[in-house]
Amino acid sequence: MASKKQAPFDAVAVLNEIESKFEVVQVLDLEGNVINDQYMPDLTDEQLVELMERMVWTRVLDQRSISLNRQGRLGFYAPTAGQEASQLASQYALEKADWILPGYRDVPQLIWHGLPLTKAFLWSRGHFAGSQFPEGMNALAPQIIIGAQYVQTAGVALGLKKKGLQNVAITYTGDGGSSQGDFYEGINFAAAFKAPAIFVIQNNNYAISTPREKQTAAKTLAQKAVAAGIPGTVVDGMDALAVYFVTKQARERAIAGDGPSLIETMTYRYGPHTMAGDDPTRYRTSDEDSEWVKKDPLVRFRKFLENKGLWTEEKENEVMERAKEEIKTALKEADATPKQTVSQLAEIMYSGEMPANLKEQYEIYKEKESK
Amino acid sequence: MAQMTMIQAITNALQTELKNDENVLVFGEDVGVNGGVFRATEGLQKEFGEDRVFDTPLAESGIGGLAIGLSLTGFRPVMEIQFFGFVFEVFDSIAAQLARQNFRSGGTKPAPVVIRSPFGGGVHTPELHADNLEGLMAQTPGIKVVIPSNPYDAKGLLISAIRDDNPVVYLEHMKLYRSFRAEVPEEEYTVEIGKAAVVQEGTDLSIITYGAMVQESVKAAEELAKDGHSVEVIDLRTVQPLDIETIIASVEKTGRVVVVQEAQKQAGVGANVVSEISERAVLSLEAPIARVYAADTAYPFTQAENVWLPNKDGIVEAAKRTLEF
Numbered sequence: 280m281a282s283k284k285q286a287p288f289d290a291v292a293v294l295n296e297i298e299s300k301f302e303v304v305q306v307l308d309l310e311g312n313v314i315n316d317q318y319m320p321d322l323t324d325e326q327l328v329e330l331m332e333r334m335v336w337t338r339v340l341d342q343r344s345i346s347l348n349r350q351g352r353l354g355f356y357a358p359t360a361g362q363e364a365s366q367l368a369s370q371y372a373l374e375k376a377d378w379i380l381p382g383y384r385d386v387p388q389l390i391w392h393g394l395p396l397t398k399a400f401l402w403s404r405g406h407f408a409g410s411q412f413p414e415g416m417n418a419l420a421p422q423i424i425i426g427a428q429y430v431q432t433a434g435v436a437l438g439l440k441k442k443g444l445q446n447v448a449i450t451y452t453g454d455g456g457s458s459q460g461d462f463y464e465g466i467n468f469a470a471a472f473k474a475p476a477i478f479v480i481q482n483n484n485y486a487i488s489t490p491r492e493k494q495t496a497a498k499t500l501a502q503k504a505v506a507a508g509i510p511g512t513v514v515d516g517m518d519a520l521a522v523y524f525v526t527k528q529a530r531e532r533a534i535a536g537d538g539p540s541l542i543e544t545m546t547y548r549y550g551p552h553t554m555a556g557d558d559p560t561r562y563r564t565s566d567e568d569s570e571w572v573k574k575d576p577l578v579r580f581r582k583f584l585e586n587k588g589l590w591t592e593e594k595e596n597e598v599m600e601r602a603k604e605e606i607k608t609a610l611k612e613a614d615a616t617p618k619q620t621v622s623q624l625a626e627i628m629y630s631g632e633m634p635a636n637l638k639e640q641y642e643i644y645k646e647k648e649s650k
Numbered sequence: 651m652a653q654m655t656m657i658q659a660i661t662n663a664l665q666t667e668l669k670n671d672e673n674v675l676v677f678g679e680d681v682g683v684n685g686g687v688f689r690a691t692e693g694l695q696k697e698f699g700e701d702r703v704f705d706t707p708l709a710e711s712g713i714g715g716l717a718i719g720l721s722l723t724g725f726r727p728v729m730e731i732q733f734f735g736f737v738f739e740v741f742d743s744i745a746a747q748l749a750r751q752n753f754r755s756g757g758t759k760p761a762p763v764v765i766r767s768p769f770g771g772g773v774h775t776p777e778l779h780a781d782n783l784e785g786l787m788a789q790t791p792g793i794k795v796v797i798p799s800n801p802y803d804a805k806g807l808l809i810s811a812i813r814d815d816n817p818v819v820y821l822e823h824m825k826l827y828r829s830f831r832a833e834v835p836e837e838e839y840t841v842e843i844g845k846a847a848v849v850q851e852g853t854d855l856s857i858i859t860y861g862a863m864v865q866e867s868v869k870a871a872e873e874l875a876k877d878g879h880s881v882e883v884i885d886l887r888t889v890q891p892l893d894i895e896t897i898i899a900s901v902e903k904t905g906r907v908v909v910v911q912e913a914q915k916q917a918g919v920g921a922n923v924v925s926e927i928s929e930r931a932v933l934s935l936e937a938p939i940a941r942v943y944a945a946d947t948a949y950p951f952t953q954a955e956n957v958w959l960p961n962k963d964g965i966v967e968a969a970k971r972t973l974e975f
Contacts, residue, residue: 378722411756419722420754424742430712431747434719441675441701442723461742464712471707628792630752630760630815634844634891637791 297505298498303513303545306520309573311582313520320524328589330371330519332598334363334577337387339602340396341550344403348554352610354404357384358550364576365481365516365544367391369449372526378435378448379418380428384481384548385451392418396609401616407627408616417446425456429465429478436474436539447533449477449526455486457503458494466541470507475533477526480543481516487552488562504541516544517574520583547571620648654834657827659801660690660766663808664728666838668698674812675720676703678713678730678766687732688768688827710736714743717763718751726762728812734769734821735778735949737786748817749792760815761792764808770823770862771912771959774952780824781949782861782913787819788890788922794818794843795890799864801832803887806841814843823862846893848900852882855969856900858923859910860886863942863960867910870965879973889919897923898931905936906972910965915943937975940968 308314322330341360347353359366362384370379370388379385379392386399393416401409402420410420422428432450439446456462457480469476480500484491497503504511510532514525522544529540549568551557559568584590621644625637633641654662667674676691682705685692695703706713710731717727731737737744744765751761771780787795796811796818798804804822811818849864850871857867864885871881882900886892901907907927911918924939942960950958 407753407756409756410754411758419759424746427715427742427747430715430743431718431722432715433712434716435722436719437716438720438723438725441720441725448719461711461715464707464709465715468707468709468712468716624753627757628753630757630762634794635894636891 298502301499301501301511301513303515304521304525305515305518306524307518307579307583309579311579311586313583318521318524320520320527322523324587324589327584327587330368330523331580331584331590333367333371333391334519334580335595335598336602337363337367337390338577339599340387340606343603343606345550345554347610353400355383356403356554357552358548358554359384359387361547361549361571361575362481362483362516363387364519364522364580365479365546366451368519368522369479369526369542369544372523372530373449374446376417376444377446377530378439380432380435380448380450381418381421382425382428382451382453382456383421383423384453386421388451389418389421392416394418396605397612397616400609400613404613406616406619407623425452426459426461426465428452429456429459430461430468432476432478433465433468433472433474436469436476436533437472440472440474445534447475447477447530449479451479451481453486454480454482454484454491454500455489455494456480457500463503463506466504466507466509466539469539470509473536473538475536476539477529477533478539478541479526480541481546482543483546483548485548485552485562487557490562499543501541501543507541509539509541511541511543513543513545516546517571517576517579519576519580547574620644622648651833651835653831654801655828655831656798656801656804656822657688657690659805659834660808660822661692661694662834662836663805663812664691664694665697667728667809667812668694668702670838671726673724673726674702674728675725676728676730677706677716679708679732680705681730686730688824690766690822691730710739711743714740714748717765718743718747718761721751721761721763722759726812728764728766731765731767733775733779734767734783735781737767737783744793744817744819745787745790749790752816753792761817762815763817764811765817765819766822767819768822768824768827770825771949771955772825772862774955775824776952778949782911782918784819784821784889785913785917785919788919792817793890794888795821796843796888797821797823797861798887799823799826799861799885801834803841803847803885805834806839807843807887809838810840810843813840818843821861825862841887844888844891844893846887846896847885848896849883849885850881852880852904854880854904855906855908855973856882856884856904857908857910857965857969858884858886858897858900860889861912863910863912866960866962867965869962870969873962873966874969879969881969886919892919892923892926894926894930897926901927901931902934905934906975907935907939908942908965908968908972909939910942910960912960913944914946915941916946918943937972940972942968
């Protein structure tokens with residue numbers, strides 16, 4: 280019997296078409312020129328300068344944190360240099376009462392959202408006082424379980440919606456984190472509840488030593504938004520203005536009741552994954568590093584501001600000096616923080632009365648500690 | 651007073667708290683218009699609206715995350731996991747996140763969340779529906795684990811759980827849902843978490859148990875009474891934290907103990923009970939502590955439940971061994 284020739288359904292064409300839609304949003308070129316004026320955010324000169332100051336300050340913080348970690352004066356530290364635009368320009372698009380659910384690399388966003396530097400250092404060292412955030416600061420301590428912050432963000436955003444607040448919840452993960460189940464469940468829940476959430480993937484190309492290509496065959500990470508039925512945007516994560524623009528837009532969508540967005544920032548970390556022995560020379564070439572150094576978010580934004588007459592070397596030095604002084608003061612305060620006791624850990628375990636088992640142990644430790 | 655099954659008492663408790671506190675939210679898979687796969691949330695969405703009682707996508711981890719986020723914004727979530735065998739999907743949210751929420755925020759962010767979930771054998775459920783996994787939860791600092799055995803306790807304990815500012819895992823034994831009715835007050839009342847109940851007093855032997863094994867233990871005690879043995883039956887009601895005071899008082903009185911659980915020997919909380927007694931009342935013991943439990947296999951294929959699940963006969967046998975030691 281002659282078989283009828285069947286026309287194949289061209290699923291590959293569908294995929295190619297979808298993937299081709301995710302273009303990179305960019306405002307500045309490498310020389311600091313505005314190349315996409317339609318995405319130029321509405322920021323005053325003062326705001327532009329403030330954003331640059333934060334980026335410079337945070338670069339100094341990263342340099343100092345690495346060296347303090349090497350001296351044993353800080354504990355866990357995940358370097359941030361290279362990600363200033365991605366981290367700080369997205370945070371800059373938030374309001375004070377918005378919620379931040381950071382990953383472990385996202386300490387800078389917390390600092391600019393109101394976390395005293397001393398507490399950030401205490402968190403790095405492993406002291407509970409580092410996680411006692413100031414009253415009214417809507418954020419969680421950095422999340423160590425990759426993906427957990429995503430499902431929790433769906434819940435915070437739904438809570439904000441139920442309370443009728445004009446606020447959003449923003450969360451961050453890395454490229455590797457987009458492979459987690461909680462990543463998908465988080466964006467899908469927020470989508471199903473039309474909750475005001477902003478999900479950011481900071482794609483710095485590597486999850487420790489595993490390159491982004493080994494996480495997924497998807498051409499972009501932003502297209503994963505399609506699975507949740509929400510908008511996804513790829514943005515140049517080394518371009519502060521572009522990051523600010525897309526985050527602000529996602530925030531406006533969210534508070535208008537139109538639901539969550541997924542943003543992929545194309546970025547890079549110049550340092551190792553963490554200071555706990557990771558050696559990037561094992562998996563990254565110096566050629567690759569220098570390619571990304573050309574895209575340094577500070578260099579590009581500095582050129583933009585200099586072109587506008589808003590930035591000088593003197594100004595930059597002033598910010599750097601200020602950062603160093605503030606870091607010194609914060610370290611002193613961290614050093615002066617009393618050591619933790621087991622009875623204190625028992626006190627923060629439960630809200631309200633301690634269960635009988637812990638109460639009994641509390642008394643034992645209290646007795647020991649009084650000697 | 652009304653005659654209620656345990657499931658009606660649970661619904662009644664949820665209704666009471668939804669009425670009492672506008673921050674109470676009830677959500678999970680099919681808990682809304684459907685009223686839950688066991689009708690535990692029957693009528694609640696109709697009474698309180700979709701904003702208070704709602705369905706979620708089918709993803710336990712997401713449900714856990716939702717509860718965490720809602721608790722951070724001032725709500726008191728009562729989330730449901732359809733069957734506790736599915737807890738593994740949401741283990742991080744419960745054991746690594748909710749349990750530590752207050753701790754990891756240095757005491758600034760309480761987690762007033764209740765995780766309701768059915769479990770327990772004897773009703774021929776398919777795989778991973780009936781498993782007794784309370785031991786996993788009981789090992790997690792930050793979590794309280796409550797297992798009611800009757801309608802009265804079910805209501806009072808659930809109201810307490812919802813009002814607790816800490817995460818409470820509230821496990822509902824499926825076989826007990828509709829197996830009997832009991833008097834339950836219509837008005838609100840609480841049963842304190844962490845307090846056991848002396849179900850019946852006795853002087854010769856203490857049976858310490860929880861969940862569906864309470865009934866089996868009472869039946870065993872009745873049989874033992876025929877031979878003139880006076881047996882005290884203690885229903886733990888909360889398996890974490892344990893009510894040490896009630897346990898030890900009973901052991902000091904009787905000097906003989908049988909600890910009974912439906913879970914496998916290597917699971918459950920029985921070993922913890924034995925250990926506490928050994929630490930605190932070994933000099934009162936007239937005989938080694940006996941244990942009744944299921945075999946250390948995976949939860950059985952449906953048709954093997956009757957030979958696998960611990961029951962009255964096994965309890966009587968262990969009790970006799972202890973009494974005659």
